[in-house]
Amino acid sequence: MLSSRRKPVLYCREDRRFLSGKCTIYKLFGLCMVLLLVSLLWLQLSCSGELSTAVQAPPPPPCPPAGGQASAVDDPSWGPHKLALIVPFRERFDELLVFVPFMHTFLNKKKIRHRIVIINQMDHYRFNRASLINVGFLESGNDTDYLAMHDVDLLPLNEALDYGFPEDGPFHVASPELHPLYHYKTYVGGILLLTKKHYHACNGMSNRFWGWGREDDEFYRRLRKAELQLFRPTGITTGYKTFLHIHDPAWRKRDQKRVASQKQEQFKVDPEGGLTNLRYQVESRQELTISGAPCTLINTKLECDQNLTPWCLLG
Numbered sequence: 403m404l405s406s407r408r409k410p411v412l413y414c415r416e417d418r419r420f421l422s423g424k425c426t427i428y429k430l431f432g433l434c435m436v437l438l439l440v441s442l443l444w445l446q447l448s449c450s451g452e453l454s455t456a457v458q459a460p461p462p463p464p465c466p467p468a469g470g471q472a473s474a475v476d477d478p479s480w481g482p483h484k485l486a487l488i489v490p491f492r493e494r495f496d497e498l499l500v501f502v503p504f505m506h507t508f509l510n511k512k513k514i515r516h517r518i519v520i521i522n523q524m525d526h527y528r529f530n531r532a533s534l535i536n537v538g539f540l541e542s543g544n545d546t547d548y549l550a551m552h553d554v555d556l557l558p559l560n561e562a563l564d565y566g567f568p569e570d571g572p573f574h575v576a577s578p579e580l581h582p583l584y585h586y587k588t589y590v591g592g593i594l595l596l597t598k599k600h601y602h603a604c605n606g607m608s609n610r611f612w613g614w615g616r617e618d619d620e621f622y623r624r625l626r627k628a629e630l631q632l633f634r635p636t637g638i639t640t641g642y643k644t645f646l647h648i649h650d651p652a653w654r655k656r657d658q659k660r661v662a663s664q665k666q667e668q669f670k671v672d673p674e675g676g677l678t679n680l681r682y683q684v685e686s687r688q689e690l691t692i693s694g695a696p697c698t699l700i701n702t703k704l705e706c707d708q709n710l711t712p713w714c715l716l717g
Contacts, residue, residue: 477513483567484515485595486546488538489554490531492523497554497648499692504557506695514565517546518697524685525703527714532607532617533704536680539601541687541700548597550575556592557646560638568595570633572625577634580644590625590632591618592645603628605676612706612714613659616668623671664713681705 487505491498502518509516519542521534535551542549548567556576563575576592578585584592596604604624611617625632638644685701706714 480513480515481567483548484517484546485509485565485567486538486542486549487516487518487552488535488542488549489518489520489552490523490529490534490538491520491554492529494554500648501554501557502697503693503695505552506697508558508561509565511561512565517542518695520697520699522699522701523704524701525705527704527706528612528716529614530609530612530704530714531614532611532621533609533680533682534702536606536609536677537682537684537700537702537704539598539606539677540680541684546598548595549601551594551596553592555648557648558593558644559646560640560644562638563635563644565595568597568600568633571631572596572600573633575635576645580635580638580641582642582645582647588619588622590622594618600628600630602677603630605678606680608672608675609680610667610672610675610711612711613664620671624676659716661713661716664711667711667713681707 487509489498489501498520502520505518506516519538521538521541523529523534539549550565553576558575564573565575572590573595574590574593575595578587578589581589581592604621604627607617607624608620611620682705683703685703687701688699690697690699708714
């Protein structure tokens with residue numbers, strides 16, 4: 403027995419009133435005009451939509467500066483203090499190209515607000531690390547409240563090292579039990595953190611030390627005279643591998659020559675010299691970026707009283 407169900411069928415009633423009869427020139431003209439109007443209307447609507455989208459689209463967000471400095475300005479977790487990382491410098495460009503981006507990244511990871519200040523000695527005198535650090539202290543700006551006396555050839559490898567604000571007293575980051583070269587108890591060179599108040603209480607460093615060495619030993623006596631307690635890292639288990647020393651003694655020979663009365667004077671305490679008798683000129687100041695890391699380069703000429711320190715010139 404056949405089912406009475408059938409698939410539905412759609413029926414359309416033809417309406418041939420427009421197309422019925424003969425095709426005349428008037429009908430063709432009218433059809434072309436209709437198509438033209440429809441095309442123009444569609445084109446206008448499409449262009450208006452694209453223009454509206456272009457006008458209303460928000461601008462792309464600006465790219466943040468290298469190292470996340472934009473977040474450091476407003477993020478309270480970075481703390482209220484700012485470090486002036488002062489680097490005494492002369493003709494150590496290979497080390498500088500490594501040092502600046504390394505330290506910028508290292509301090510950002512630790513959320514330390516900072517400014518890297520390179521004090522470049524441009525005069526014809528012997529290198530004077532202590533005087534350059536004094537210059538860095540005076541030229542570092544009022545927006546920094548503590549400083550790091552930092553050698554350009556010493557890089558911290560252990561992220562547990564503290565570069566924070568040394569409120570209780572000077573903090574010797576490169577302590578004798580961690581420094582790869584110098585292990586005597588009174589050593590305070592390499593990397594030393596102080597508040598600006600503490601550094602001023604010491605009258606800075608002595609300006610008598612032209613050539614290499616001894617200026618940090620004299621500064622240790624200044625710390626004791628100012629009755630400042632010295633602190634050092636604890637809980638660091640990496641020993642002498644805590645830092646990378648990138649100095650090449652064969653390529654970068656140190657000026658260790660002792661001339662005239664310098665041999666006797668190098669072990670004496672300088673009770674009056676320091677910030678109070680520092681003489682220098684800033685030749686120029688430049689804001690630089692090295693591999694995305696910002697730093698300030700201060701080209702400096704020191705002045706020497708050859709009656710007091712004739713060893714500022716090699717004889």
